[in-house]
Amino acid sequence: MDHSLSLDAYLDGATLSLEQGSSVATVISDLAHAADELSELIAAGPLYGIDGHSTGMNSGGDQQIDLDVEANGRMCAALRKSSVAAIVSEETELPEIVDSDAELCVAIDPLDGSANLANNISIGTIFSIRRRSRDALSTFFEPGTTQLAAGYFIYGPQTTLVLALDRSVDIFILDRRTRNFVLIRRGVRIPSDTPEFAINMSNQRHWNAAVNAYIDDCLLGTSSEHGEDFNMRWIGSLVAEAYRILMRGGVFLYPADARRNYHEGRLRLLYEAHPMALIMEWAGGAASTGRDRILDLSARMPHQRVPLIMGSVRAVRDLTLLHQRIQPLYESSTAPLFARRGLFL
Ligand code: FBP
Numbered sequence: 001m002d003h004s005l006s007l008d009a010y011l012d013g014a015t016l017s018l019e020q021g022s023s024v025a026t027v028i029s030d031l032a033h034a035a036d037e038l039s040e041l042i043a044a045g046p047l048y049g050i051d052g053h054s055t056g057m058n059s060g061g062d063q064q065i066d067l068d069v070e071a072n073g074r075m076c077a078a079l080r081k082s083s084v085a086a087i088v089s090e091e092t093e094l095p096e097i098v099d100s101d102a103e104l105c106v107a108i109d110p111l112d113g114s115a116n117l118a119n120n121i122s123i124g125t126i127f128s129i130r131r132r133s134r135d136a137l138s139t140f141f142e143p144g145t146t147q148l149a150a151g152y153f154i155y156g157p158q159t160t161l162v163l164a165l166d167r168s169v170d171i172f173i174l175d176r177r178t179r180n181f182v183l184i185r186r187g188v189r190i191p192s193d194t195p196e197f198a199i200n201m202s203n204q205r206h207w208n209a210a211v212n213a214y215i216d217d218c219l220l221g222t223s224s225e226h227g228e229d230f231n232m233r234w235i236g237s238l239v240a241e242a243y244r245i246l247m248r249g250g251v252f253l254y255p256a257d258a259r260r261n262y263h264e265g266r267l268r269l270l271y272e273a274h275p276m277a278l279i280m281e282w283a284g285g286a287a288s289t290g291r292d293r294i295l296d297l298s299a300r301m302p303h304q305r306v307p308l309i310m311g312s313v314r315a316v317r318d319l320t321l322l323h324q325r326i327q328p329l330y331e332s333s334t335a336p337l338f339a340r341r342g343l344f345l
Contacts, residue, residue: 007181023103027082034078035153042155059093060303071110086136088302105130105139107270113237122156124239128275144295150275154239169283190285193314194249196231198241206257210322225343251315256307265307269299273308286316290323
């Protein structure tokens with residue numbers, strides 16, 4: 001592939017036929033400039049006065065570090081510059097109205113997985129762009145299917161942008177010589193069946209029966225219902241896990257579990273699950289809570305959490321079937337959990 005198409009040139013073409021296309025292009029371009037600067041700050045860290053010290057808790061009760069605050073400041077400044085109607089940010093308790101007549105609303109996680117920074121592991125910025133409905137705030141309470149575009153930047157060995165726009169998922173890399181994002185991959189497709197799963201196994205005793213059944217089956221390898229050996233990964237960084245799935249398939253799970261405060265999972269609907277689900281589906285994959293398609297869900301609160309299962313269509317389908325068949329059985333009877341034969345039949 002010719003690596004000479006810059007993000008701005010790409011956006012000129014890709015947004016041409018979209019309603020609100022030029023506003024969408026402006027938002028993505030402004031976020032990309034902020035991501036370029038943020039990536040430099042992340043790479044230099046302590047040299048630029050960022051040492052990862054705690055600045056307390058954010059409104060959602062998650063630990064906040066200096067870089068979360070810095071990222072939030074830069075990303076929200078970029079969105080104000082683009083003149084969006086309203087912003088929901090992970091780091092801010094209430095939605096911010098910027099210009100209530102503007103065309104677009106944006107939900108953003110300015111720095112996902114920031115706790116990984118101390119270990120020099122990839123982290124990212126996730127965003128979701130919607131057309132403003134009758135008023136700016138109600139836009140955020142519409143289903144994920146109303147997203148116009150979504151994407152994320154990864155700050156890792158390379159700084160990349162994964163962008164879901166106009167039903168295609170395309171990938172850009174930051175060329176540090178020119179400080180431009182450049183297209184490196186168009187129309188990413190997720191393999192439909194890859195024997196690889198990602199889940200935080202330390203929570204196994206808290207999972208529901210359907211998730212336990214699925215992972216138990218994966219661990220059985222060739223003697224399992226799946227009939228193949230599985231590989232496992234857990235990076236603890238949503239953006240990095242999603243990138244691996246886009247490259248080679250597999251499934252990522254952050255399910256609801258029995259721990260206090262995890263009854264709706266850990267991840268947030270508006271700025272983590274909705275944008276990831278759009279990316280997965282437009283790349284030929286799927287995303288579900290185990291019971292419902294993520295894109296069909298509407299948030300009830302700006303920082304609502306949701307269980308997230310995403311990746312290759314076969315794995316998401318199998319997990320959905322297990323939630324339909326095993327979990328109700330488990331919830332309603334004291335009978336043995338399930339028979340291993342015919343798990344997905
Ligand atoms: P934040 O939203 O607090 O940054 O946390 C999100 C996240 O780091 C995801 O990127 C990752 O998938 C998950 O939390 C890891 O959670 P856990 O530490 O419970 O495995």
